[in-house]
Amino acid sequence: MTPPRPPHGSHLHHAGCGCAAGGGLSRRRLLLGGAAAGATLALAGCAQNPATGRSSFTGFSDIGDDVRLGAQEYPKLLEEFGGPYQDSRLQGYADAILRKLVPFTEFPDLPWQVTVANTPIVNAFALPGGKITITRGLLAMASSEAELAGVVAHEVGHVTARHSAERQGAGLLAQLGVLVLGAATGSSELANLAGYGAQAYIKGYSRDQEMEADLLGVRYMSAAGYDPEAMATFLQTLGDQARLEARMAGRDPGDVDAYNIMATHPRSVDRVRQAMQLAEAARPPAPVVAREPYLNEISGMLFGDDPEQGLILDRGRRFVHPQLRIAFDAPDGFRLVNGKSRVTAQHPSGAAAVVDLARGRTPDEALARWAGRAAAGRAEALALNGLPAATVPVRLDSRSGPVRGQAVVAPAPAAGTVVRFLFIAPAGQFGRYDEAFRRMTYSFRHLSAAEASAVQPLRLIVTRVEAADTIRDLSARMPYGAFNDDWFRLLNDLAVTDGLQAGELVKIVTQ
Template sequence: MKDRALTVESIQAGELIEVPQTRVGRRTYRRALARSIAVLLTTVALSGCQSILDQSYEPSVAPSQTPQIVDEVQKNDPRAEMGAREHPRIVASYGGEYKDVKTEQLVARITGALTLVSENPSQSYRITILNSPAINAFALPGGYVYVTRGLLALATDASEVAAVLSHEMAHVTANHGIERQQREEAEVIASRVVTEVLSSELAGKQALARSKLRLAAFSRNQELQADVIGVRMLGEAGYDPYAAARFLDAMGAYSRFNSIDPDSDPGLDFLSSHPTTPQRVDLARRHARQFGMEGKAGDKGRDYFLQGIDGLLYGDSPQEGYVRGQAFMHGNLGIRFEVPDGFRIDNKAEAVMATGPGEVAVRFDLVDDKSGGSLTEYIASGWVTGLMPDTVRAAFVNGMPAATARASADRWDFDVTVVRNGQKIYRFLTAVPKGSTAALQATAVQLRRTFRRLSPSEAANLKPLRIRVVAVNPGETIQTLADRMLGTDRKLELFRLINGLPLGASVSAGEKVKIVSE
């Protein structure tokens, strides 16, 4: 969760809260829960807050002034206008730029080699590493190319990163973004119609925000064309041409790994706009064969790749807080709380979500509050639909002023708890199916009991997780190396994924591998 105030509007649209899952039962439940949260909250705007869906919002994140490949994108290229216009918004929506000299030099080295063999060697590129754990890469007209730190963490060598970048550069040189720009113009018109019909500026902005997620997708033929061009670039640049097929397989495996966990955000992931299929993998391998046999063609660039990502931030950033087991901790905000055993926490940009047995769900967010007014009046001020006024109570939570209440909407019962700490109000919404009173009470009590301020030393000792490159010691195995991993309860599976190790593989003394650690 970002350490900034959130608004009612940012949690209003149920479809933006819901995250599709591969299991129908979980998907149906999350859709119902999303609707229940949306029903619970009204459209009352809170003073001093800014919605993440507000398209008039001008982010403080500015375009990089030090691009890695050229001093600036081509000034005389009219196609670059769209990229220049959207660049600040993209950077802001993905958590800003990720700044690390050696990682930037790694990506620059790869992109430079690919540029020399591209369809248009005179095309300049602005490469941006996005500070997001999502697995994604994409391009805008005019040479704006983006790759997330999450994708770099998943890759096992430079050729796999080159496979993704060459694919995106192919979209640029093939002018695929022009059609997407035309679709965007149509979507803007559609959003204006929504605004006029509903007489709601917010509705129009939400429609536009949702449409932008769809605009990331190129057509099937464009994706296949970019695959073919990308594999050719890989081979001609001297990289392992089979890396494209290999990384498509790796992303598919990672997608399946995440599908078991609740609520990853598909709108930010590569596979949502670049769906992998056996056809794409077979096509990539077939075109790679013109450069030689698999395992004997091209360079993987593993050594300098590992050197470039050693220390790479992994997972949540300090600005979003950290999930450690059953606890959520935020050093900048100076707070922490714990969810009951059996719950799983998902730290989103707009809120912290947790889900547990019996279809119990929790949402945690915050709003700015400089008024210092009564929390019982705040909780009854109209932002909660279905509030039961006779249940509103003043309280204290670990020395902090608080208020609690119950609400009911659709087929859900809610506990609403608000806590003031300084000039912020923290809000817990706990939802259970109607009639599940015991589960509602137990969960809400656990949240209130464990919500507290961090001591200065606790906040100072919070450290983000990072990719660490280590040499295998004599006698170490995949299992013992995986046991050193932090941040996941599925250590062995994640270790195999980030190191590209299939079942049955082994490691040798002196070999370098990646682990997730502090």
């Protein structure tokens, strides 16, 4: 969450479109490569695609429309992912990988672009016309250049197969979201906030589309010299990571978080290996893996939340912003998701709390301006840990009918700034979450200067194993308590039975 910009303030947020699942064995991962072609940019709305060899109606007259759509939407989605990660070396490294792949695609002349997004969410997405995003969280999970190349190649495959364009033609992107609220509420700003960011809008690709993207990705990366096995082994790691985070959160290990790459890209290791066979891509004679160079590139990068956007602590339950000096807790059963302009606490049922910042001299004034005609009752005064606040019920329109919500505004430590909470639930279910929303409201507090300065971000550090080092010794520096060893093994591709080798590079997470 960042301070609001006048005159209307800002929000807290996210968005994505990623890749998916796997098993969990010991590995020192490898990565992929194949053969491809060149092609034309003149592709009609219902014409044969040179990448896939099939025809499909996309709703666009040619791929130039893909380029225009991607250029228009890319900044918005990237902003929802926290904006670009401010590390020119890492951005250049990701771009160099993309440039190795592009000549082997059917559309080398597209304005290809890849950006590392500043979010710990492990995901990747592609928009029509060659715009690709990979998240900082995904970079941390990869262990070689070949693994990252596998992700980029898969996203390139979505672009050349025009999967996003097909979804646009089918009207899916035009119907963004699960709970898109109309301006008829009388407060378009409130309605936009209730959509809680592009993350809620991203829909996963179909399994057929994922297979097609894998086929193309294997072809491209093989032709570029990468070992295609890396695509499967990294997918295996992503599956292990999703299961570990589910265990830490007390969820079913098979319960994949909605923002995880496994949810947005329904894939499996077996299907990726099947795609490798079907692609019939020749494995390069000396496939590029580049493990150590890759680890040296990512050493020192942020791990987890950026303190400038606030940090999510206590296994996703508490939000703390050391610069804004505010904190609040998520209710039981809700998961906090942090973004550059808003924070959301989400429940699997669709209930959510959305928190952002705005300009305002007093909570009463800011609430009246914010709620507008959406107010469905009288505003009331609250006292939140000694802070004056105001609240009002609101009525919002969704595609499924009227939705009840509750708006709360409290002062932020910075003069002229307020923190806004919008609580929403599916039609007819608000009462079920009323107590949970109250608990979150009354958990809001200001941090002291000492509390704020004590909050430090985590970083991914790459170190070389000494002869006397053990997994327990190295993992002890990590912040996951009983799960320290699990996280160390996950980050370093180690099975339970694996030990360390003196001289090898390993990743740890520490302050």
